Amino acid sequence: MNQVEFDFDVMAEKSLEKIYELLEEKKYFLARDEILKYNEADIAELFEDILMDRDAGDAVILFRLLPKDVAVVVFSYLPSDDQLTIIDCITDKETTYIINELDFDDKIDVLEELPANLVDKILEKTPKNERKLINTFLNYPDNCAGSLMTPDYISLQKNMTVGEALEYIKEYGIDAETLYTCYVKDQGRKLIGIVSLSTLVVENNDTRIMDIMHEDYVSINVYDDQEEVADDFKKYGFIAMPVVDKEGRIVGIITVDDVLDVMEEEATEDMERMAGVIDFENSDKDYLDISVWQHTLNRLPWLVILMLSYIITGGIINKFEGMLSDVICLVAYMPMLMGTGGNTGSQAATLIIRGLATDEVEPADFFKVIWKEFRVGLLIGLILSVLNFARICWWDGQGVAIAMTVCVAMLAIVVIAKMLGSMIPLLAKLCKIDPALVANPAISSISDMVSCITYFAMASLILGI
Amino acid sequence: MNQVEFDFDVMAEKSLEKIYELLEEKKYFLARDEILKYNEADIAELFEDILMDRDAGDAVILFRLLPKDVAVVVFSYLPSDDQLTIIDCITDKETTYIINELDFDDKIDVLEELPANLVDKILEKTPKNERKLINTFLNYPDNCAGSLMTPDYISLQKNMTVGEALEYIKEYGIDAETLYTCYVKDQGRKLIGIVSLSTLVVENNDTRIMDIMHEDYVSINVYDDQEEVADDFKKYGFIAMPVVDKEGRIVGIITVDDVLDVMEEEATEDMERMAGVIDFENSDKDYLDISVWQHTLNRLPWLVILMLSYIITGGIINKFEGMLSDVICLVAYMPMLMGTGGNTGSQAATLIIRGLATDEVEPADFFKVIWKEFRVGLLIGLILSVLNFARICWWDGQGVAIAMTVCVAMLAIVVIAKMLGSMIPLLAKLCKIDPALVANPAISSISDMVSCITYFAMASLILGI
Numbered sequence: 001m002n003q004v005e006f007d008f009d010v011m012a013e014k015s016l017e018k019i020y021e022l023l024e025e026k027k028y029f030l031a032r033d034e035i036l037k038y039n040e041a042d043i044a045e046l047f048e049d050i051l052m053d054r055d056a057g058d059a060v061i062l063f064r065l066l067p068k069d070v071a072v073v074v075f076s077y078l079p080s081d082d083q084l085t086i087i088d089c090i091t092d093k094e095t096t097y098i099i100n101e102l103d104f105d106d107k108i109d110v111l112e113e114l115p116a117n118l119v120d121k122i123l124e125k126t127p128k129n130e131r132k133l134i135n136t137f138l139n140y141p142d143n144c145a146g147s148l149m150t151p152d153y154i155s156l157q158k159n160m161t162v163g164e165a166l167e168y169i170k171e172y173g174i175d176a177e178t179l180y181t182c183y184v185k186d187q188g189r190k191l192i193g194i195v196s197l198s199t200l201v202v203e204n205n206d207t208r209i210m211d212i213m214h215e216d217y218v219s220i221n222v223y224d225d226q227e228e229v230a231d232d233f234k235k236y237g238f239i240a241m242p243v244v245d246k247e248g249r250i251v252g253i254i255t256v257d258d259v260l261d262v263m264e265e266e267a268t269e270d271m272e273r274m275a276g277v278i279d280f281e282n283s284d285k286d287y288l289d290i291s292v293w294q295h296t297l298n299r300l301p302w303l304v305i306l307m308l309s310y311i312i313t314g315g316i317i318n319k320f321e322g323m324l325s326d327v328i329c330l331v332a333y334m335p336m337l338m339g340t341g342g343n344t345g346s347q348a349a350t351l352i353i354r355g356l357a358t359d360e361v362e363p364a365d366f367f368k369v370i371w372k373e374f375r376v377g378l379l380i381g382l383i384l385s386v387l388n389f390a391r392i393c394w395w396d397g398q399g400v401a402i403a404m405t406v407c408v409a410m411l412a413i414v415v416i417a418k419m420l421g422s423m424i425p426l427l428a429k430l431c432k433i434d435p436a437l438v439a440n441p442a443i444s445s446i447s448d449m450v451s452c453i454t455y456f457a458m459a460s461l462i463l464g465i
Numbered sequence: 466m467n468q469v470e471f472d473f474d475v476m477a478e479k480s481l482e483k484i485y486e487l488l489e490e491k492k493y494f495l496a497r498d499e500i501l502k503y504n505e506a507d508i509a510e511l512f513e514d515i516l517m518d519r520d521a522g523d524a525v526i527l528f529r530l531l532p533k534d535v536a537v538v539v540f541s542y543l544p545s546d547d548q549l550t551i552i553d554c555i556t557d558k559e560t561t562y563i564i565n566e567l568d569f570d571d572k573i574d575v576l577e578e579l580p581a582n583l584v585d586k587i588l589e590k591t592p593k594n595e596r597k598l599i600n601t602f603l604n605y606p607d608n609c610a611g612s613l614m615t616p617d618y619i620s621l622q623k624n625m626t627v628g629e630a631l632e633y634i635k636e637y638g639i640d641a642e643t644l645y646t647c648y649v650k651d652q653g654r655k656l657i658g659i660v661s662l663s664t665l666v667v668e669n670n671d672t673r674i675m676d677i678m679h680e681d682y683v684s685i686n687v688y689d690d691q692e693e694v695a696d697d698f699k700k701y702g703f704i705a706m707p708v709v710d711k712e713g714r715i716v717g718i719i720t721v722d723d724v725l726d727v728m729e730e731e732a733t734e735d736m737e738r739m740a741g742v743i744d745f746e747n748s749d750k751d752y753l754d755i756s757v758w759q760h761t762l763n764r765l766p767w768l769v770i771l772m773l774s775y776i777i778t779g780g781i782i783n784k785f786e787g788m789l790s791d792v793i794c795l796v797a798y799m800p801m802l803m804g805t806g807g808n809t810g811s812q813a814a815t816l817i818i819r820g821l822a823t824d825e826v827e828p829a830d831f832f833k834v835i836w837k838e839f840r841v842g843l844l845i846g847l848i849l850s851v852l853n854f855a856r857i858c859w860w861d862g863q864g865v866a867i868a869m870t871v872c873v874a875m876l877a878i879v880v881i882a883k884m885l886g887s888m889i890p891l892l893a894k895l896c897k898i899d900p901a902l903v904a905n906p907a908i909s910s911i912s913d914m915v916s917c918i919t920y921f922a923m924a925s926l927i928l929g930i
Binding site: 039041045166169170173178179180197198201202216218233234235236237238239256257259260261263264267268270271272274275276277286287288292293295296299300302303304306307310311313314315317318321324325328329331332333334335336338339340342343344346347349350351352353354355358360361365368369372375376379380383384387388391395396444448452 | 504506510631634635638643644645662663666667681683698699700701702703704721722724725726728729732733735736737739740741742751752753757758760761764765767768769771772775776778779780782783786789790793794796797798799800801803804805807808809811812814815816817818819820823825826830833834837840841844845848849852853856860861909913917
């Protein structure tokens, strides 16, 4: 089964069909053999499909037939609602076994999702020391460094030799989340240096740890936001980073594989917020697992807030009803002007929001950004105006005055929208508000009003009405 | 200088001020000492600031004063235009030195950006074997696995013992990109297994590699898209993955730190595309480094295409000019209806586009998704309609007939927009078109037309005009 990945999707589909047939015929052991052809991460993916397509009972029977060590790893790869489905169907004894065997950080993730009475039952059977540690970890707020870390790391003494360190790792390393970075602590658990396994392996056995350890390591504060953690990993390119408390004592480490998930989550959150969707549950649930009601709640607030802004826009239009009745053809160009204002503003806003998120743009660049957007707006506005002038005169057969009105308004609207679109995220950032959360709705409502006013002002100026 | 990260931004600002003062007074060595207090990744960030704030000459003098080994690492962390600025100012000899000292994958990245004559000059001084390898790597298309990988990995023989393997690593490991995964090849360079350094370190010295290597490794094809590569890393949580050619021969490895950048790039690309910005240069340039002209080119196409759709919308409105002149107050509700249609459609589209990108949603879920969006649309449409009915009757003081017209249209528009918003990305995916590229513009133009037609149809039905 080399190169599983190469055509996993194709293979998986065939295997699933086969497994479903076997389950249908109640040949559970054969189904298990089929699924065991895969890597644990792939098995978890197959289980997700089985849980979605078929009765949970079938999936659980199959899960119970997996070798115990495989079952634990597969379980750790499953999304949390599938984990809960399985836990619901197996005995408490099996649950306790699986949870005790999980890596520490996975264990915390599962315990966070379980009902309190089940957590208590599991903790009762946990040794006192570990129980205390689990409780500390469970208390770190979601989305902070503490919720991502694991206490299973290798710690060395500065007086050890490389040879002794390697012996120590050989003996105690099996449970550590990573062996690749080892941490050197003083008596008071304060982190004094780090040394990588590659250094240990290529160094002479008699060298002392204190002579090869890096003292200029970079650490993460336990209450840092997970977004900052991801930024640090991106910046420094490390495999693992130590997490310290206020006193500089090491409390755990974060490994890069957990950061990949954080980066994906953060990007998803930003995209959703930019589209006016707020995840009030703060869940990592899949789209299809979120209820209709929750989807509605997540999307309604911005739509309702925008309603208010449409009352103002409507009011502006009402004020100019007289003008519009006189020259009714002006109405036909309103969607284009308002739409273009919104689109062009949100182009600018998206570039700036993303630039802020990836540190390409900083609030200090305010005037550079505005100046750039002003010029881009001018160019785009001119091009669109010329195109529209031609089409309104020739295609629509309107007079030059109408064409002038629309085109001058277009130019003004694009320039204003580009500048608004870049300014609003920067201002939000300065006010410590998430730009992704407020920028696009703010821009779309402000640009609608500005578009209307600009258009009607041009009309009364040029057409003299 | 422990915990550099903890308040890097604050420290960096102070240091920058100090460095600028020292540069002003031409105290270059003191400025160098100040900058050398930082980690190489941080130094690179400081150089970015210096290059932006001050004359390039100052930055280059400072760069030349860095210890050679530090200079190489700092150089590798710099964005490519800053690399080019520095190369422009230093001698060819210095350039050749730096480039030869870079890790292989960084070397390729730099060579790709350099002008051809300079690349030739550098390659002339490169040993023939490496030159050949560099040329092969330079030829892999951008954005494929080949462009991310490095050939510097540890390869072992299956007959080696663990002790021999560790000796081998000690001797030859220094140049490898990672020691943490070692690759076992047969005579024909075909990959037959992998073994991790952690296994080697905890195993007995006499064990043979063939007995502990994993043969069920997962590999990446050299022409796989970088997005697939990122997905694999996310799925399996590996630190490094082997890259193989069609014959299963290993040609390089990809390490997880390069994948972090890919994930960020891909998320940025998706967000920009969703906002109608297409990066035609396909560059990884920062927002501020892209010219006004290029910004304009990137944003213009969708705006122009949408112009065409506004011609149709305008035409629809023209057809109903008579109706609008009769009941001019209908115009005031047009922005709300069209705007809400667009917003609500893009909410749905964003959730589906992102769901497709993160594999939460698949095209096979088509009907499940549409059914969910239908219900969400119905709920949201009902709530917005009731709110609007109240405001139109009481606040605006319009008759019930007008209020009915607007509210029935609102309900229909929201439901249709939600279904369109979810359908279009799924259809794009089925047609193998990037959903992020086409969904939002398509939805905004179609929903505008649908909104107009629905509104006018309701008006003629309910108001009898």
